[in-house]
Amino acid sequence: MNLLIASDSYKGSVSAYDAGEAIKKGILQVIPDADVTNVPMADGGEGTIDAILANRDARIHEVNVHDPLMNKISVTYAGITHQGKDTAIIECARSTGLPLIPEEQRNPMLLNSHGLGEQILDAVKQGYQHLIITLGGSATNDGGVGMLQALGWTFYNNKDEELPTQGNQVANVYRMSDDHRLPALDSCQVTIASDVTNPFHGTNGATYVFGPQKGATPAHLETLDQSLERLASLLSKHYGENIQTKPGSGAAGGLGGALYIGLQGTFEAGIDVVMDLTKLEDHMKHADLVLTGEGSLDQQSVMGKVPHGVAKLAQKYKKPIIGLAGRHDLELEQLNRFLDVVMSIQTEARPIEQAIQPDVTRKQLTVTSEQLMRLYRLGSAHSDD
Template identity: 50%
Template sequence: MKVVIAVDSFKGSLSSLKAGEAIKKGILMADSKAEVVVSPMADGGEGTVEALIHALNGEKKAVSVNGPLMMPVLAEYTVFPYNGNDHVFIESAASSGLTLVPEEKRTPMETNTFGLGEQIKHAIHGGYRHFILSLGGSATNDGGVGMLQALGWEFFDRAGELISNNGNPLLHVASMSGENVMGELKECTFTIASDVMNPFYGPEGAAYVFAKQKGASNDDIDQLDQDLRMFAGILHVETGVNVQAVLGAGAAGGLGGAMVACLHAEMKSGAEIMIEMTGLSDKIKWADLVITGEGSLDEQSLMGKVPVTVAKYAKTHGKPIIGLAGRIDTKLDKINEYLDAIFSIQTQCRTLEEAMLEKVTVQQLEVTAGQVLRACMLAIPK
């Protein structure tokens, strides 16, 4: 039997690669003659770098940039070959993430994305021209102004004074200029890996939906939303792009909108990007059985997550697909529209802390995968 394993990470327990290897071991214990391919997956967030390095021989690079509070941080990005060109994958959280800000200092009124722009600039100076930018886990709500400042855009307040890159520059923007933007940006392509569909501003926008978890007060949120609304108008005049009409423009505090308007970025599903780049579709064509999964299979899995996205490809090619998870929702009707069957890997009662231990998760995946394969062998020819 030919089996492809394409799981996301089991967050807090195992990376996608380690989870896939555990499932592979369980399958081979059940059928030593099985042909098994592990294709680590991710949705642009945690685990994406490891998956790219594994599948495409990616290489990590590090650069010192400014963090959300304009204090130095060492941020990594990954370079990998794809379609004849080197591509750069940057997680915005590496330079602008919430985890980089001490809890007592968290407020989007004082944080910015300048460091992300510095990462992009460093990669451009290194000769790279193709970028995939992952949005998620940000500490910021600056509409991407900080990132744009690092790339040469200039922003001015109502008095016509140049705005500095300290604090949240969005709060002061009244106009902008692209006169001194890096010329190399015209040679670059940018793809955004994000499954967030929120607009730039408004009740479902960047400020009202995400700013509170970044430390904003209700008054802060009102102000941030007003400033995003004003900045959207400025972007429309300067670039011709109505960011409010762009699905996902509110991702990472408005970074998505700034990237689409000023970097001409294309917004795509993170999981779809990974499937394309790792050649998973061809692997699925080859397989008799596809196994996917993640830490928790629930309604959130329907929102562009790895298991359901992989399942759509399996269905396209007429392949049976099984889902494994540490936790499964009891309401499975919608998920079963995509996955043929779903199994929890829990084999006995444990505390959550015990169940999420790496060694326990490995063992549970091995045992469950082996039992699943035994059942499948009854129905699927070897």
């Protein structure tokens, strides 16, 4: 029997790989001779590189960059060979991620994306001409100004004074120049991996939708959104394309739009990128049963998250698929459109702080998957009769 585990991480608890290993343990307790393949998944947020590298070789590059508060930190990105090309995989969350900022310092008016630009700069200097940049989990809402500054763009205020790289300068941008942008960018192919389709600004844009979770107050939201609107106008005029009309431009506080229009990037769904890089389709073809999961299976799960992407692939090959989650919506109609079975792993009522403890999550994944396999084996025995 061939089983495929393609799980996301359980946010704040266990990685995608660890979740898969816990599920695998439960399966093997019931069917010891099962052929179980654990292929960790991600959708472009924190942990994407780890998920990709769990099943393939890579070159790891370490580089010193600035975090969103402009403190020096050391981060890594990965180099792989993909479709015959040397490809750098750069995770936005490693240099601009929300977990880098203490909760009491989360104020997007003070944070910038300079570090992501430094990661890109290093990769280009290393000779990479194909860049996959995963967006998700960012702390910033600067429209990509900090990133572009690190790559050679210059921005000016309303007095025509050059803006510094400290802080979030988007509210001060009135003019820009790309005369000194890194020339090697012209030879680069940039893939923007994201599960977000929000526009650059407006009520459904980067600021109003994602700003509050980054610490933005109502006053911040208005200022930032107006600033992104002005920046969008500036970029659109300079490059001859309306950035606001491009779905996904609002990803990661506007980094999606800056990568798209400044680096001529191409958007791809994060889960599709990860499935491609991990060769999930090849594994899917040989599976008798598929298990996927994430911390919360809810309405957002059908908007390009890992379980939805894995389930669509399972449906393509007519494979039964089970979804496991720390919690799921009571209204399961939408979830059951793409997952044959949806199960919560909770075995008793626990406070959330206890439920998300890694040891607890791993144990509950193992117990739940073991019981599922007992049920699956029982059903298979009756079908044989």
